[in-house]
Amino acid sequence: MIKSRTLHSCFAFALLGLMLLGCGRRRELPQAGPPPVTVAPAIEREVVDFDEYTGHVEAISSVDVYAKVSGYLEKVAFQDGALVKTGDLLFLIDKRSYQAEYDQAVSELALFEAKEKLAKTTLARNEKLVTKGAVSQEAFDEAVAAADEATAQVAASKSDIAAKKVNLDYCTISSPIDGRIDRTFVTIGNLVQSGIGNPTLLTTIVSVDPVYVYFDVDELALLKYIEQTNQDTDDRADGSLRDQKIPVELSLADGTIYPHRGIVDFGSNQVNAATGTLTVRAVVPNPDGTLRPGMFARVKVAAGNPYKAVLVPQQAIGANQSNRFVYVMNDKGDAIVKPVTLGTKQGKLQVVKTGLKAGEEVIINGTLLVRPGKPVKADHATMPDPPPIDKNLLRSEIDEEQPSAEKPQDKPKDETKEAAPAPMDS
Structure with a gap:
């Protein structure tokens, strides 16, 4: 009993001590100062909006090389992957049988010409004799028929020679276009088949300079390009993309x-109803052969003319559930929230369409520590400039004398083509 009272007394004294300690003077926490931030005045610069699309490269001309006569391959006269010119020797098929057929046809022509000469001589003699009654009319008619038959045989023989000459010439296969040749698909000694059944593909050739780049444009962008052209020319155009001379830039x-x-030179005559896009083609110079058919590229197109815009760094832009905003420091040094409407990106900067004026002090660093309506400790800086405008991508700056890509054969051949390799035995 005495032990229990002692424990209760100790507990009571301990509780009284804790209460007395709690009634003592509290420790005051240090007051936090305004958060350090970096501010810079919003700038106004001339910018251009761009649209970007995914495109692929295609050759203007592409040829599959087949043999027009059957025979054994005797010679390969090019290096795999080399540049070739129109008329360069590519393959040679064994021509001995075709040469023999041609020589036989030439001999038959000589025979028929001799028969024709004899028939015409006989006809001329009988024509004089028939008037004197020395030759019957029947014999004269037979002489006429024989002469006509001999003439027809000569004509048929000449046609046969021409056909045999064509087959003989087909044994020599030359390049039909200027371009880059693929590897040979058939090696020397193999039988090459011709005809429409199962012809043997020997190789392929694609033109090199210039090339086509195809990409798909959505219909809203298409209408925007056409309307821009109408504004620039003060004339209602027919909607042809070729006449608009739209320049493009490629990123590999x-x-x-x-x-x-490059320059846009073609647009499909109808919009794909399933995708809402129009297939567009640009022609791009390729003097160094960098672009190869099948490559993918990003196509950059100016969406309009240059215009004045307010710009801020992208890291200065905040977002909430309803809109985008920036923090602006007012004259009192407080951070004020300003909702903004954004435009396109210009390098590391962002176009602000509405909600901000040039010269306003925008908080560009330290925004996570900022509290709306509270003061900030500002360190002043300047805004970086946007990328310079490339005038080569503006339609008004296009060189009117730039050659059209429709007729690549009009340019001098020695501008971009390498010398064809000397024929060699493979």
């Missing part, structure tokens, strides 16, 4: 910018 798969600009 590794992100590099292709150095040569």
Whole structure:
């Protein structure tokens, strides 16, 4: 009993001590100062909006090389992957049998010409004699028929020679276009088949310079391009993309910018109802052979003319459930929220369509520490400039004398083509 009272007394004294400690003076926490931020005045610069599409490269001309006569392959006269010119020797088929047929046809022509000469001589003699009654009319008619028959045989023989000459010439296979040749699909000694059944594909050739780049444009962008042309020319055009001379810029798969600009020269005559897009083609110079058929590229097209726009860095833009906003420091040093409407990206900057004026102090760093309506400790900086406008991508700056890609054969052959390799035995 005494032990229990002692424990209760100790517990009571301990509780009283804790209560007395709690009634003591509290420790005051240090007051936090305004968060450090970086501010810079919003800038106004001239910019251009661009649309980007995924395109693929195709050759303007592509030829599958087949043999027109059957025979054993005797010679391969090119290096795999080389540049060839029109008329360069590619393959040679064993021509001995075709040469023999041609020589036989030539001999038959000589025979028929001799028969024709004899028939005409006989006809001329009988024509004089029939008037004197020395030759019957029947014999004269037979002489006329024989002469006509001999003449017909000579004509038929000449046609046969022409056919045999064609087959003989087909034994020599030359390049039909300028371009880059593929590897040979058939090696020397193999039988090459011709005809419509199962002809032997020997190789393929594709033109090199220029090339086509195809991409799909949505119908809203298409209408925008046409309307822009109407505004620039003050004339209602017929909607042809060729006449609009729209320049394009290519970015390759590794992100590099292709150095040569292209021009849109074709648009399909109907929009794909399933995708809402129109297939568009641009012709692009390819003097170095960098672009190969089948390659993919990003196609960049100017969406309109240059215009003045307010710009801020992309990291200065915040977002909530309803809209986008930026923090602006007012004259009192407080952070104010301003909802904004955004436009396109210009390098590391973002176009602000509405909600912000040039010169307003925008918080560009430290936005996570900012509280709306609270003061901030500002460190002043300047905005970077957007990328310069490439005038080569503006329609008004296109060189009118730029050659059309419709007729690549009009340009001098020695501008972009390598010398064809000397014929060699494979």
